[in-house]
Amino acid sequence: MGFYYENGELVADGVKVRDIVEEVGTPVYIYSKKHFVEQFKRFSGAFKREHLVCFAVKANSNLAVINTFAKLGAGADIVSKGELFRALKAGIEPKKIVFSGVAKTEGEIEYALSNGIFMFNVESKDELYTINSVAKRVEKRVEKRAPISFRINPDVDPKTHPYISTGLKKNKFGVPYNEALELYLEAEKLDGVEIVGVQFHIGSQLLDTTPIYDASLRIAELIRELEKRGVSVSVVDVGGGVGIVYNEEEDKEPSLDEYARQVESAFEGFDVKLVFEPGRFLVGNGGILVSRVVYHKTNVNKKFMIVDAGMNDLLRPSLYNAYHKIEPVVKKGREKVVCDIVGPICETGDFFARDYEIEDVENGECIAVFSAGAYGFTMASNYNSRPKPAEVLVEDGSFRVVRKRETLDDLIRGETL
Numbered sequence: 001m002g003f004y005y006e007n008g009e010l011v012a013d014g015v016k017v018r019d020i021v022e023e024v025g026t027p028v029y030i031y032s033k034k035h036f037v038e039q040f041k042r043f044s045g046a047f048k049r050e051h052l053v054c055f056a057v058k059a060n061s062n063l064a065v066i067n068t069f070a071k072l073g074a075g076a077d078i079v080s081k082g083e084l085f086r087a088l089k090a091g092i093e094p095k096k097i098v099f100s101g102v103a104k105t106e107g108e109i110e111y112a113l114s115n116g117i118f119m120f121n122v123e124s125k126d127e128l129y130t131i132n133s134v135a136k137r138v139e140k141r142v143e144k145r146a147p148i149s150f151r152i153n154p155d156v157d158p159k160t161h162p163y164i165s166t167g168l169k170k171n172k173f174g175v176p177y178n179e180a181l182e183l184y185l186e187a188e189k190l191d192g193v194e195i196v197g198v199q200f201h202i203g204s205q206l207l208d209t210t211p212i213y214d215a216s217l218r219i220a221e222l223i224r225e226l227e228k229r230g231v232s233v234s235v236v237d238v239g240g241g242v243g244i245v246y247n248e249e250e251d252k253e254p255s256l257d258e259y260a261r262q263v264e265s266a267f268e269g270f271d272v273k274l275v276f277e278p279g280r281f282l283v284g285n286g287g288i289l290v291s292r293v294v295y296h297k298t299n300v301n302k303k304f305m306i307v308d309a310g311m312n313d314l315l316r317p318s319l320y321n322a323y324h325k326i327e328p329v330v331k332k333g334r335e336k337v338v339c340d341i342v343g344p345i346c347e348t349g350d351f352f353a354r355d356y357e358i359e360d361v362e363n364g365e366c367i368a369v370f371s372a373g374a375y376g377f378t379m380a381s382n383y384n385s386r387p388k389p390a391e392v393l394v395e396d397g398s399f400r401v402v403r404k405r406e407t408l409d410d411l412i413r414g415e416t417l
């Protein structure tokens, strides 16, 4: 399943990566549909209770990828009008879409309301009032209140990279735990909204899910308090955050079974539907970025392998100092070198790996950057006026381009002299 070597050649579910590159060129993202499907089944299959898996579209927004999950019955977690547009185009049922994010605008709220989404995860009092007034304004058209959950900030340390921690007091996300009760009571009085649940998401790439369990216990306590005051919720949205293995030598995949038991036990006895918003877990290891070596150079003692993909194509190493395994597309038992693998962007931060040991791949040959299926293409930009790479989906032993490589004309679309 996914990506593996056969006689030294990197293969994606039966298709040689070299063959894809020959036809599509580089840089190119290659995805394994099989991996996506199996991860979804593993994730969903871990739970005994009724639940809904809403794929976090920000991890990989390609229509073919979202559609893969739509066909498996998934919903979507979206954070913008654009992501909602994509989710709908890809066939996700509106009734399965949850809308997260700290800055939903009136236009976005109206668009989501008129499409009849499942719920808004409200992140502030200001937002509550905006949703209420937009709902009242468009009520006649949609004939219903806006379904809401509050995103609660449980102040639990997820023990992950600070840039992807979200559930600490100092983070901008959610409403403070101590103010939640009052907000629910306030929301009850508004006639444009209907309280359906409670949501939390404490961070991403958690290799130990115990912080999610700790947060769940706090949320369960809040629900008890709400019930005492006559406010009932029917949905608990646990967010995403389950991590994946980037570095086989250091990372250990969290136990899905343990995660499921933790969450289910925290909410045992509550008559609620569980919602999950996994992104990375479903797609991260189902994608690679393939790039061609352009040049080698040595500055004094430092060796560089310069490739044709850059931080604009895959930002994670530059932004988070994230580790991504890198291997030659064709292994030939070449001598190994220790080098920095860098891109063409005019930034010192433009690297995929530093002091990295790899077979000394010749100029013109390709390398693969692994674990690039999540937050890879979605974080790509046109910096240095570089057209975004193509995306390819491997499915049933063949491949197809699911997003064309951008052209020079794409780069200037909408601009005038």
Ligand code: LLP
Pocket (backbone or CB within 6 Å): 056, 059, 077, 100, 101, 164, 166, 201, 203, 204, 205, 239, 240, 241, 242, 277, 278, 279, 280, 281, 316, 374, 375
């Ligand atoms: N739900 C909410 C409300 C979120 O903010 C996120 C991710 C998810 C779900 C999905 O989390 P996941 O299951 O993928 O961990 N660009 C960063 C990751 C940012 C995550 C932002 N929120 C990276 O490349 O590591």
